[in-house]
Amino acid sequence: MKLPRQFFKPLAIGAPAPLRELPVRLERMIHFVPPHLEKLRAKVPQLVSEVDVVLGNLEDAIPADAKEAARDGFIAMARDNNFGTTGLWTRINALNSPWALDDLTAIVAAIGNKLDVVMLPKVDGAWDIHYLDQLLAQLEARHGVTKPILIHAILETAEGVNNVEAIASASPRMHGMSLGPADLAASRAMKTTRVGGGHPDYKVLADTAPGGSARAAYQQDLWHYTLGKMVDACAAAGIKPFYGPFGDFSDSEACEAQFRNAFLMGCAGAWSLHPTQVAIAKKVYSPDPGEVAFARKILDAMPDGTGAVMLDGKMQDDATWKQAKVVVDLARLVAAKDPAMGKIYGL
Numbered sequence: 001m002k003l004p005r006q007f008f009k010p011l012a013i014g015a016p017a018p019l020r021e022l023p024v025r026l027e028r029m030i031h032f033v034p035p036h037l038e039k040l041r042a043k044v045p046q047l048v049s050e051v052d053v054v055l056g057n058l059e060d061a062i063p064a065d066a067k068e069a070a071r072d073g074f075i076a077m078a079r080d081n082n083f084g085t086t087g088l089w090t091r092i093n094a095l096n097s098p099w100a101l102d103d104l105t106a107i108v109a110a111i112g113n114k115l116d117v118v119m120l121p122k123v124d125g126a127w128d129i130h131y132l133d134q135l136l137a138q139l140e141a142r143h144g145v146t147k148p149i150l151i152h153a154i155l156e157t158a159e160g161v162n163n164v165e166a167i168a169s170a171s172p173r174m175h176g177m178s179l180g181p182a183d184l185a186a187s188r189a190m191k192t193t194r195v196g197g198g199h200p201d202y203k204v205l206a207d208t209a210p211g212g213s214a215r216a217a218y219q220q221d222l223w224h225y226t227l228g229k230m231v232d233a234c235a236a237a238g239i240k241p242f243y244g245p246f247g248d249f250s251d252s253e254a255c256e257a258q259f260r261n262a263f264l265m266g267c268a269g270a271w272s273l274h275p276t277q278v279a280i281a282k283k284v285y286s287p288d289p290g291e292v293a294f295a296r297k298i299l300d301a302m303p304d305g306t307g308a309v310m311l312d313g314k315m316q317d318d319a320t321w322k323q324a325k326v327v328v329d330l331a332r333l334v335a336a337k338d339p340a341m342g343k344i345y346g347l
């Protein structure tokens, strides 16, 4: 086992020291851009002011014969734009693919100092994180990168779910984790053909009623178990959990419901794969103004966060104070990025 003192030493001579705390950033949506398409790359300057994270996708959904073009396109879009406080991420190809090594060596060499996070797909265990951790440190050292590039894992294999706690705590480079429902469904041999969301046949039936009237059916959430397990693993390790993709672009209502369930359970954001999903993520992952107002009332009523008070007939104590602080801290982050929301929150 690695000893505590070793944990925060750089893994290569000349690499930047690992971070002890994650940077505090608003990451309500991770917006996917297919960087081999020049038309979509041209929209990046506009996107930077509209989204919290711009991600150049090199993995699934990029055709095999466009992998190099996507890598080059990502480097070009990273070079050509000023991202300010908006995050710049890339999703590299899986470690067992023919492209992952060149993705990393080319990207860190060209734009390592602009890159915030590498998203790693199909993570099965801590060993995948250790490999990437070491390789990133070597590349950072070689190319004079001054701040550590963080790692975000996609939880999308049955083996990964088995090892989720070890993955979350594998390295101080870990930023967070996203649920990947499409690959996870395939890995588990789930009998679905969807990218996230519910399924009408995954339900429980109400008891039979006297007289044989129709039985009510209640659709259940296919992802609740995994999401709960992932949120606990991330929270315990001090990293951020995210819901991943929602593939039915025609059903914004269901997308919003899936995003909201994840938000309520502790997730910080979700992926946006289509421009319409940016607004949905913004709405869901910015706290509700009514909730913010009530949370502020709790904080005001208990200035040192201890004791118990009654507010609108509801008991508040140290635990609700901490919940209120989560809501107000998030509202402050949103307000810093979006002054119009700040006004609505009164912050």
Ligand code: GLV
Residues within 6 Å of the ligand: 060, 121, 154, 156, 179, 180, 181, 182, 183, 184, 195, 244, 245
């Ligand atoms: C995302 O990569 C997924 O497989 O759902």
Ligand code: MG
Residues within 6 Å of the ligand: 060, 121, 154, 156, 180, 182, 183
């Ligand atoms: Mg996937």
